[in-house]
Amino acid sequence: MPVIDFYFDFSSPYGYLASTQVDAVAARRRCSVAWHPFLVGTAMKQTGRQPLAHVPIIADYMLRDVQRYARLLEIPLRVPDRFPVGAVAASRAYYWIRERDPERAVNFAKAVYRAYFVDNVDITDAKEVAIAAAARGTDCEELLAALNEDEAKLLLRRENDKALAKGVFGSPFFVIGDEPFWGVDRLEQAERWLQTRGW
Amino acid sequence: MPVIDFYFDFSSPYGYLASTQVDAVAARRRCSVAWHPFLVGTAMKQTGRQPLAHVPIIADYMLRDVQRYARLLEIPLRVPDRFPVGAVAASRAYYWIRERDPERAVNFAKAVYRAYFVDNVDITDAKEVAIAAAARGTDCEELLAALNEDEAKLLLRRENDKALAKGVFGSPFFVIGDEPFWGVDRLEQAERWLQTRGW
Structure with missing residues (x-):
C-alpha cells in the first residue's frame, strides 16, 4: 500500500489546513498516511529563512490567505493569539505517544491542531x-x-533530523516515494501523482 | 467587466506558468486581464527576501516543482542557462510598447516568456x-x-512603484478588486473568487 509521508509543524496554519484534507486523499487513493510533526524552524535555519508571519507585508497576506483557504475548505480556523510558536512540547508528546500507540498519536496530532487553530489554546504550555x-x-x-525525560527529547530529535535529511524544509510537506510536494496547495498534485504514478 | 490584475516578473518561472493559463481563466469568467510586469527583486528588498533559486535546498525543489507543474499543464518549459536574471530591459520594453499599443504589448510579454523559458534566449540582452x-x-x-531613454525608464519605475504600493510582493500575483492572490497555485481560487464574488 502506498504511503503519503506527511510532514508538518504544529504551529503552521497551512499544515493545519492539510491535516484536515490528507485523510480524504488517502481514502480516495487507498493509501496510508504517516504523520511526521517536525520543527520547521530548524529547517529554516538551514535555508536562512524566517517564518512568513515575521516577514513584513507578506505576513498580512498570509493571514488573509489562510483564513480565505479555510473558508473555501469549510473548516474552522481562528488565528491564535500567540502565533507563531515553537511546538516542541506537542512534537515531543506526539512521538512519545506514537511509541506506545501510533493511531492514538495521530488522533492526538489532530487534537493539538484543533486546540491551537480553532480553540486558541497555547500549545507551548505542556x-x-x-x-x-x-x-x-x-x-x-x-x-x-x-x-522532560530523555526518551521524548531523543525521539523528536531523531525524527526531526530524519525529516531534514530527507530534504523537508517547509510545512506542510508531502513525500510520495521519492517525490516531494511542498505546501497544502500541492496536495491535489500529490493526489494526482498517486493516481497516475507520476507524469 | 471585471479585471484580473496580473503581476509577474519575466524571470519568474511560476509567472511564466501563470501567463499560459490566465487568458483561459479570463475567457471562462468573461473578464479581462491587465498584464503588469514588475521587478520582483525590488519587492524582495522590501521584505528582506531572496529568490528561491538562491536559497539552499529549496532551489532544487523549486526547479523540480516548476518542471513537474509544466508537464501537468502540458506546456513547454526549459530552465534557462542563466537563471534567474534581472528583467529590466524586457520590462521597460513592455511599458514602452504598451503606451503605443496595449494588445501588442501583451503579445510581446508572451513572446518574452516563451523566449526565456522555452527557447533559452538571454532576455537580459536588449x-x-x-x-x-x-x-x-x-x-x-x-x-x-x-x-536607453527616459520615457521607458520612467514608465517602468512608475509601474513598479504602483505594484509595490498595491502590496504586490511575489510573482505571479493576481488582484481581483481588492483581493490579492499570490502564486500560480492560487489562480484556481482567483477564478472561483470571480465566479462567486468571494466566499
Missing part, C-alpha cells in the same frame, strides 16, 4: 498539550513527566 | 528583447533606442 492528549486516551500525568 | 518585439510588430531599432 499542561495544555497533556490535556489534549488526555482527551485522546493518554495518561496526563505520565505524559507530563515524560516530556 | 537586442534579444528587441528581436522578440520585432516578431510581434514593433520596430526593432526604434525600441532599442528607446530602452
Whole structure:
C-alpha cells in the first residue's frame, strides 16, 4: 500500500489546513498516511529563512490567505493569539505517544491542531498539550513527566533530523516515494501523482 | 467587466506558468486581464527576501516543482542557462510598447516568456528583447533606442512603484478588486473568487 509521508509543524496554519484534507486523499487513493510533526524552524535555519508571519507585508497576506483557504475548505480556523510558536512540547508528546500507540498519536496530532487553530489554546504550555492528549486516551500525568525525560527529547530529535535529511524544509510537506510536494496547495498534485504514478 | 490584475516578473518561472493559463481563466469568467510586469527583486528588498533559486535546498525543489507543474499543464518549459536574471530591459520594453499599443504589448510579454523559458534566449540582452518585439510588430531599432531613454525608464519605475504600493510582493500575483492572490497555485481560487464574488 502506498504511503503519503506527511510532514508538518504544529504551529503552521497551512499544515493545519492539510491535516484536515490528507485523510480524504488517502481514502480516495487507498493509501496510508504517516504523520511526521517536525520543527520547521530548524529547517529554516538551514535555508536562512524566517517564518512568513515575521516577514513584513507578506505576513498580512498570509493571514488573509489562510483564513480565505479555510473558508473555501469549510473548516474552522481562528488565528491564535500567540502565533507563531515553537511546538516542541506537542512534537515531543506526539512521538512519545506514537511509541506506545501510533493511531492514538495521530488522533492526538489532530487534537493539538484543533486546540491551537480553532480553540486558541497555547500549545507551548505542556499542561495544555497533556490535556489534549488526555482527551485522546493518554495518561496526563505520565505524559507530563515524560516530556522532560530523555526518551521524548531523543525521539523528536531523531525524527526531526530524519525529516531534514530527507530534504523537508517547509510545512506542510508531502513525500510520495521519492517525490516531494511542498505546501497544502500541492496536495491535489500529490493526489494526482498517486493516481497516475507520476507524469 | 471585471479585471484580473496580473503581476509577474519575466524571470519568474511560476509567472511564466501563470501567463499560459490566465487568458483561459479570463475567457471562462468573461473578464479581462491587465498584464503588469514588475521587478520582483525590488519587492524582495522590501521584505528582506531572496529568490528561491538562491536559497539552499529549496532551489532544487523549486526547479523540480516548476518542471513537474509544466508537464501537468502540458506546456513547454526549459530552465534557462542563466537563471534567474534581472528583467529590466524586457520590462521597460513592455511599458514602452504598451503606451503605443496595449494588445501588442501583451503579445510581446508572451513572446518574452516563451523566449526565456522555452527557447533559452538571454532576455537580459536588449537586442534579444528587441528581436522578440520585432516578431510581434514593433520596430526593432526604434525600441532599442528607446530602452536607453527616459520615457521607458520612467514608465517602468512608475509601474513598479504602483505594484509595490498595491502590496504586490511575489510573482505571479493576481488582484481581483481588492483581493490579492499570490502564486500560480492560487489562480484556481482567483477564478472561483470571480465566479462567486468571494466566499
